[in-house]
Amino acid sequence: MDAISILACGGTLDKDYDPLRGELVFSQSHLPTLLAQANHTLPLSVNAVMLKDSLMMDDTDRESIYQACLADHSEQIVITHGTDTMPETAIYIADRLANLPHKTLVLTGAMRPFQLGQSDASFNLGAALMAAQLLPAGVYLVMNGQVFLARQVQKDRARGVFVPKRSA
Amino acid sequence: MDAISILACGGTLDKDYDPLRGELVFSQSHLPTLLAQANHTLPLSVNAVMLKDSLMMDDTDRESIYQACLADHSEQIVITHGTDTMPETAIYIADRLANLPHKTLVLTGAMRPFQLGQSDASFNLGAALMAAQLLPAGVYLVMNGQVFLARQVQKDRARGVFVPKRSA
Amino acid sequence: MDAISILACGGTLDKDYDPLRGELVFSQSHLPTLLAQANHTLPLSVNAVMLKDSLMMDDTDRESIYQACLADHSEQIVITHGTDTMPETAIYIADRLANLPHKTLVLTGAMRPFQLGQSDASFNLGAALMAAQLLPAGVYLVMNGQVFLARQVQKDRARGVFVPKRSA
Amino acid sequence: MDAISILACGGTLDKDYDPLRGELVFSQSHLPTLLAQANHTLPLSVNAVMLKDSLMMDDTDRESIYQACLADHSEQIVITHGTDTMPETAIYIADRLANLPHKTLVLTGAMRPFQLGQSDASFNLGAALMAAQLLPAGVYLVMNGQVFLARQVQKDRARGVFVPKRSA
Numbered sequence: 001m002d003a004i005s006i007l008a009c010g011g012t013l014d015k016d017y018d019p020l021r022g023e024l025v026f027s028q029s030h031l032p033t034l035l036a037q038a039n040h041t042l043p044l045s046v047n048a049v050m051l052k053d054s055l056m057m058d059d060t061d062r063e064s065i066y067q068a069c070l071a072d073h074s075e076q077i078v079i080t081h082g083t084d085t086m087p088e089t090a091i092y093i094a095d096r097l098a099n100l101p102h103k104t105l106v107l108t109g110a111m112r113p114f115q116l117g118q119s120d121a122s123f124n125l126g127a128a129l130m131a132a133q134l135l136p137a138g139v140y141l142v143m144n145g146q147v148f149l150a151r152q153v154q155k156d157r158a159r160g161v162f163v164p165k166r167s168a
Numbered sequence: 169m170d171a172i173s174i175l176a177c178g179g180t181l182d183k184d185y186d187p188l189r190g191e192l193v194f195s196q197s198h199l200p201t202l203l204a205q206a207n208h209t210l211p212l213s214v215n216a217v218m219l220k221d222s223l224m225m226d227d228t229d230r231e232s233i234y235q236a237c238l239a240d241h242s243e244q245i246v247i248t249h250g251t252d253t254m255p256e257t258a259i260y261i262a263d264r265l266a267n268l269p270h271k272t273l274v275l276t277g278a279m280r281p282f283q284l285g286q287s288d289a290s291f292n293l294g295a296a297l298m299a300a301q302l303l304p305a306g307v308y309l310v311m312n313g314q315v316f317l318a319r320q321v322q323k324d325r326a327r328g329v330f331v332p333k334r335s336a
Numbered sequence: 337m338d339a340i341s342i343l344a345c346g347g348t349l350d351k352d353y354d355p356l357r358g359e360l361v362f363s364q365s366h367l368p369t370l371l372a373q374a375n376h377t378l379p380l381s382v383n384a385v386m387l388k389d390s391l392m393m394d395d396t397d398r399e400s401i402y403q404a405c406l407a408d409h410s411e412q413i414v415i416t417h418g419t420d421t422m423p424e425t426a427i428y429i430a431d432r433l434a435n436l437p438h439k440t441l442v443l444t445g446a447m448r449p450f451q452l453g454q455s456d457a458s459f460n461l462g463a464a465l466m467a468a469q470l471l472p473a474g475v476y477l478v479m480n481g482q483v484f485l486a487r488q489v490q491k492d493r494a495r496g497v498f499v500p501k502r503s504a
Numbered sequence: 505m506d507a508i509s510i511l512a513c514g515g516t517l518d519k520d521y522d523p524l525r526g527e528l529v530f531s532q533s534h535l536p537t538l539l540a541q542a543n544h545t546l547p548l549s550v551n552a553v554m555l556k557d558s559l560m561m562d563d564t565d566r567e568s569i570y571q572a573c574l575a576d577h578s579e580q581i582v583i584t585h586g587t588d589t590m591p592e593t594a595i596y597i598a599d600r601l602a603n604l605p606h607k608t609l610v611l612t613g614a615m616r617p618f619q620l621g622q623s624d625a626s627f628n629l630g631a632a633l634m635a636a637q638l639l640p641a642g643v644y645l646v647m648n649g650q651v652f653l654a655r656q657v658q659k660d661r662a663r664g665v666f667v668p669k670r671s672a
Contacts, residue, residue, distance in 0.1 A: 012358060019447040019543075020496045022348060024359070038291035039279050039523075040313035041329050111207050111355035117285070117453035123206035126294030129313050134302040145208035145297050160356045161209050180526060187375075187615035188664045190516060191528070207355075279523040285621035328524045374627035375615050376649035377665050447543050453621070459542035462630030465649050470638040481544035481633050497545050 003043045004132060005074035006031060009065055009089075010052040011082030013110035013121045026051040030114050031080065034122055042129065045074070054082025054089070054109075062092040069093060069100060076132040078125070079107045083155055086141055087165075090150035094139040105139045106132045107150075111160050171211045172300060173242035174199060177233055177257075178220040179250030181278035181289045194219035198282050199248065202290055210297065213242070222250025222257070222277075230260040237261060237268060244300040246293070247275045251323055251330075254309055258318035262307040273307045274300045275318075279328050339379045340468060341410035342367060345401055345425075346388040347418030349446035349457045362387035366450050367416065370458055378465065381410070390418025390425070390445075398428040405429060405436060412468040414461070415443045419491055419498075422477055426486035430475040441475045442468045447496050507547045508636060509578035510535060513569055513593075514555040515586030517614035517625045530555040534618050535584065538626055546633065549578070558586025558593070558613075566596040573597060573604060580636040582629070583611045587659055590645055591669075594654035598643040609643045610636045610651075615664050 008014060008029040015024040029048045049068045052061060069077055081089055090107050093100070108128035114121035128142040139150040143162045154165045176182060176197040183192040197216045217236045220229060237245055249257055258275050261268070276296035282289035296310040307318040311330045322333045344350060344365040351360040365384045385404045388397060405413055417425055426443050429436070444464035450457035464478040475486040479498045490501045512518060512533040519528040533552045553572045556565060573581055585593055594611050597604070612632035618625035632646040643654040647666045658669045 012355075017360075017448055017452050019348075020493070022360075024353075034291075037280075037286050037288060038313065039288040039329065040291070041331075042313040112205075112353055115452075115454075116353050118205050118451075120205060120207040120290075122288075122290040123202075123208070123294035126291035126296075126313065127298040128294075130295040130298040130310070130315065131302065133315070134299065142298070145206065145210040145294065147298065147301070157356070161207065163209075180523075185528075185616055185620050187516075188661070192521075192526075280521055283620075283622075284521050286619075325524070370627075373616075373622050373624060374649065375624040375665065376627070377667075378649040448541075454541050456541060456543040456626075458624075458626040459538075459544070459630035462627035462632075462649065463634040464630075466631040466634040466646070466651065467638065469651070470635065478634070481542065481546040481630065483634065483637070497543065499545075 003045055003074050004076040004078065004129065005072045006044060006046045006078045006080065007065065007068050007072070008046065008048040009050050009079055009081045011054050011080060011086075011109040012113055013080050013119075013124075014051055015113040016115040024113065031125075034114050034125060038122060038126065040129075052082070054085040057082070057085055057089070059092070062089050065089060066093050066096055069103065069105060075102050075104065075137075077103060077105045078128045078132050079105065080125070081107050081109050083109045083111060083143070083162075086143075087150070087153050087155065090139050090141050090153070094150040097139060102137050104132050104135050104137050106135070106142050107140070108142045171213055171242050172244040172246065172297065173240045174212060174214045174246045174248065175233065175236050175240070176214065176216040177218050177247055177249045179222050179248060179254075179277040180281055181248050181287075181292075182219055183281040184283040192281065199293075202282050202293060206290060206294065208297075220250070222253040225250070225253055225257070227260070230257050233257060234261050234264055237271065237273060243270050243272065243305075245271060245273045246296045246300050247273065248293070249275050249277050251277045251279060251311070254311075255318070255321050255323065255333075258307050258309050258321070262318040265307060270305050272300050272303050272305050274303070274310050275308070276310045339381060339410050340412040340414065340465065341408045342380060342382045342414045342416065343401065343404050343408070344382065344384040345386050345415055345417045347390050347416060347422075347445040348449055349416050349455075349460075350387055351449040352451040360449065370450050370461060374458060374462065376465075388418070390421040393418070393421055393425070395428070398425050401425060402429050402432055405439065405441060411438050411440065411473075413439060413441045414464045414468050415441065416461070417443050417445050419445045419447060419479070422479075423486070423489050423491065423501075426475050426477050426489070430486040433475060438473050440468050440471050440473050442471070442478050443476070444478045507549060507578050508580040508582065508633065509576045510548060510550045510582045510584065511569065511572050511576070512550065512552040512555070513583055513585045515558050515584060515590075515613040516617055517584050517623075517628075518555055519617040520619040528617065535629075538618050538629060542626060542630065544633075556586070558589040561586070561589055561593070563596070566593050569593060570597050570600055573607065573609060579606050579608065579641075581607060581609045582632045582636050583609065584629070585611050585613050587613045587615060587647070587666075590647075591654070591657050591659065594643050594645050594657070598654040601643060606641050608636050608639050608641050610639070610646050611644070612646045
């Protein structure tokens with residue numbers, strides 16, 4: 001079995017509560033704890049590309065994520081990412097997919113931080129890792145139990161879920 | 169999108185601690201709580217077929233589970249089940265697959281009860297629901313982030329994980 | 337046994353994460369859930385006076401809390417409150433203690449919300465309810481496993497704990 | 505401030521779920537994790553005397569616990585213990601109280617293991633540590649938010665709570 005790569009790029013999934021500041025912050029990726037609980041046997045490598053709120057990401061960040069995908073030898077890559085601009089990053093990578101032949105790239109994240117309990121993070125990561133193994137090469141977004149193509153999804157901010165993109 | 173069905177059949181996933189007896193018992197399925205946390209948008213129906221330790225299951229129970237699959241109109245069915253005899257039930261259904269045309273059936277479960285926290289249940293259910301949507305008709309077992317064919321998997325009890333079946 | 341009263345006044349203890357806004361907010365008091373987990377047998381009444389960040393409280397709020405203490409028939413009162421101005425409210429009530437004869441008033445709270453897991457809320461509330469039963473009439477602050485007199489405590493914001501007040 | 509001692513003697517509080525055996529077992533004391541969450545500032549020492557189900561304890565075990573109390577230099581001692589025979593151990597120590605002058609000894613425990621989440625352990629330990637600081641020398645049992653004298657308490661097994669002992 002070939003190795004699967006997880007590229008941690010921050011987002012709500014990886015935030016935690018800072019009791020001194022009374023707000024949510026990034027300190028480290030909590031994916032190793034999540035994956036240990038998951039009791040998985042996948043040949044996984046986990047690398048932190050950045051720990052960033054996706055509202056704060058610009059194309060320089062998206063280029064960094066794309067370069068991390070380029071440099072990664074795995075053909076199955078899961079990218080954990082903030083939900084607010086997840087579709088933008090998906091499209092940024094999809095626009096350069098010709099340079100990423102044979103790679104299945106799946107973006108996922110969470111609406112509630114893993115460290116806060118009662119989170120959707122483990123469910124989403126289980127779904128994303130399965131999708132990365134079963135889907136053909138391409139760029140996908142996996143959230144809410146569903147799989148979307150990179151260019152055909154948008155976030156419904158009022159409901160906090162992803163839905164098919166309305167055509168212009 | 170067609171509906172997906174979850175058939176709850178018990179197992180560790182659905183056990184909880186009974187403080188009066190000091191042991192793990194079944195009271196009700198906790199899948200509704202798990203699915204609410206998962207923030208999913210799938211057209212799901214959840215039905216409890218039985219809440220049973222899979223070590224206590226016999227072919228009468230397996231026939232009940234198979235009959236529930238037969239009666240279910242969904243083409244994508246996830247069966248939550250105890251891990252100890254999950255492969256036996258998978259084979260029981262696979263032996264009758266000719267009567268279940270067009271159906272993708274995925275068995276999953278957990279090594280630690282959902283209600284006890286730090287559980288693999290949400291990760292496994294996320295993976296199983298994704299596999300049910302992406303795999304062709306057939307009977308599968310999804311655990312530890314991996315997908316196995318019904319006849320090609322066994323539990324490694326010493327490690328608490330599923331592995332490819334050794335050929336006889 | 338006489339009844340004990342809990343007056344919920346907000347603070348970190350009662351905040352929860354709002355996935356749509358991505359921040360911590362008040363929706364309802366989570367004390368009933370905390371108390372159910374605690375498996376207590378005390379004759380408790382729980383009343384929400386306000387759900388407010390204590391940095392946002394002014395003397396109008398402190399007067400409301402004091403009036404709620406005056407109106408309460410219990411002689412043992414626990415007040416859950418934000419940590420940032422907990423000493424100020426304690427002193428506000430202590431200044432009016434002559435109007436609250438025979439009452440033992442204990443302020444407590446949490447540095448991490450109960451709803452986020454891994455919280456100090458249950459430990460603090462257990463300590464505060466015990467202190468309210470054992471201490472003589474007066475105004476106290478119970479945090480970090482310790483009991484302080486109202487006028488002799490301050491928050492060490494850098495460490496996130498309460499310490500004896502330095503004399504001027 | 506004098507040091508407070510916690511003597512860990514097992515019981516439900518310190519059990520955890522073993523996924524390989526599918527049952528609750530002792531591996532190590534989880535009090536350090538509980539106390540870290542509690543954010544306490546007490547001068548505490550924690551020592552594991554034994555990790556045992558209190559239904560399995562006999563007078564040899566009670567003698568070991570009593571000897572640990574004798575050897576302990578703290579005047580405030582909290583003993584974590586299984587609930588089923590907590591009153592028996594409390595009386596065993598109370599019978600030898602003349603040898604433990606100036607010591608306040610408080611037994612506590614939990615009905616649901618700390619490691620399983622939604623536990624009463626933190627609430628009970630917060631209450632017990634406060635009671636140890638405020639009560640005069642003697643042997644007490646702190647559970648369900650209440651304090652009982654060693655000889656005046658019994659467990660109501662049907663309800664899973666402690667109640668005053670019925671006189672003979």
